[in-house]
Amino acid sequence: MRRACFLAALALIAAPLFADEPKDPEQPIPYSHKQHLALGLACKDCHLNPDPGDSMTFPASSKCMSCHQTIKKDSAAIQKLAAFDRQSKEIPWVRVYKVPDFVFFPHKSHLAAGAKCENCHGKVAERDRLFRETDLSMAGCVTCHRQHNAKQTCDYCHDPR
Ligand code: HEC
Ligand code: HEC
Ligand code: HEC
Ligand code: HEC
Numbered sequence: 001m002r003r004a005c006f007l008a009a010l011a012l013i014a015a016p017l018f019a020d021e022p023k024d025p026e027q028p029i030p031y032s033h034k035q036h037l038a039l040g041l042a043c044k045d046c047h048l049n050p051d052p053g054d055s056m057t058f059p060a061s062s063k064c065m066s067c068h069q070t071i072k073k074d075s076a077a078i079q080k081l082a083a084f085d086r087q088s089k090e091i092p093w094v095r096v097y098k099v100p101d102f103v104f105f106p107h108k109s110h111l112a113a114g115a116k117c118e119n120c121h122g123k124v125a126e127r128d129r130l131f132r133e134t135d136l137s138m139a140g141c142v143t144c145h146r147q148h149n150a151k152q153t154c155d156y157c158h159d160p161r
């Protein structure tokens with residue numbers, strides 16, 4: 001009974017899913033992973049996985065300003081960055097990857113199982129601008145679960161926990 005309700009609810013909200021959003025959203029500041037990773041920065045310098053471990057974080061503008069206080073400070077993009085920082089405003093990054101609310105996706109268990117960032121996000125270190133380049137639709141998730149003998153039952157990913 002509970003499952004029937006769940007599926008009916010999903011059918012109603014299935015239309016406007018994130019899949020309809022642009023694959024390569026324009027960002028408020030043209031931040032390049034390629035340019036910055038070439039400097040020797042690591043993913044974890046900017047993306048942490050705090051408890052309970054479902055989500056990754058985005059870096060605070062103060063992290064960026066630790067270099068950009070001086071580097072390229074006359075560039076228009078850096079002036080925009082500095083303005084967000086001065087006003088203590090979060091930079092409104094547009095999400096590239098997102099699962100709908102009715103899907104449970106924990107980063108922590110995947111990283112613990114040995115999955116690498118690139119398995120799900122592609123060649124980030126070679127990209128000036130990120131785009132959704134991997135298949136993280138239900139089919140993509142289920143295919144990888146099948147390959148790794150992880151569960152594929154509906155409530156593994158869908159039951160609210
Ligand atoms: C200097 C800081 C910095 C480093 C280092 C960094 N990132 Fe990022 N990352 C960002 C910022 C800022 C954004 C938001 C802008 C964007 O999407 O390009 C972002 C966005 C992302 C996103 C898109 C998230 C979403 O759904 O919107 C992914 C995936 C990502 N980073 C993965 C990585 C990986 C993998 C590495 C290491 C190979 C890495 N990043 C290293 C700053 C960083
Ligand atoms: C470790 C130092 C460092 C950190 C941290 C850092 N950057 Fe940079 N950034 C650089 C360097 C070096 C360049 C290349 C400058 C050049 O072209 O001479 C650069 C270039 C840029 C540019 C291109 C500027 C232009 O007009 O050419 C942007 C935009 C930028 N960074 C944004 C960010 C953002 C946003 C963050 C935080 C998420 C960040 N940076 C964090 C060092 C850093
Ligand atoms: C098994 C696949 C998988 C792996 C491995 C993975 N991610 Fe993700 N990532 C996702 C999915 C799916 C989302 C969207 C999650 C959501 O909407 O809750 C996401 C979202 C993100 C975001 C946006 C913030 C958030 O948590 O929603 C960032 C940043 C990110 N990932 C960075 C990374 C980095 C860095 C690594 C490696 C340390 C990594 N991811 C490993 C699948 C993965
Ligand atoms: C790179 C392969 C891979 C991809 C892609 C992947 N998974 Fe997984 N997932 C795994 C593995 C392996 C496990 C088993 C981890 C374990 O047993 O500890 C797992 C476990 C899980 C769990 C259980 C975690 C827990 O702590 O109970 C959930 C929920 C889950 N995945 C959801 C998703 C969703 C949703 C997606 C797509 C957005 C996805 N996965 C994509 C490999 C993947």
Ligand code: HEC
Binds near residue numbers: 145152154
């Ligand atoms: C490994 C994780 C995973 C498993 C197992 C899983 N789903 Fe999904 N499901 C997802 C993700 C992720 C989405 C969101 C897809 C998107 O945004 O494009 C989704 C979306 C849906 C939707 C919304 C419509 C659509 O297709 O996007 C329905 C309905 C659905 N799932 C039903 C099921 C049923 C029934 C089962 C069991 C047979 C199941 N799911 C098993 C991850 C999973």
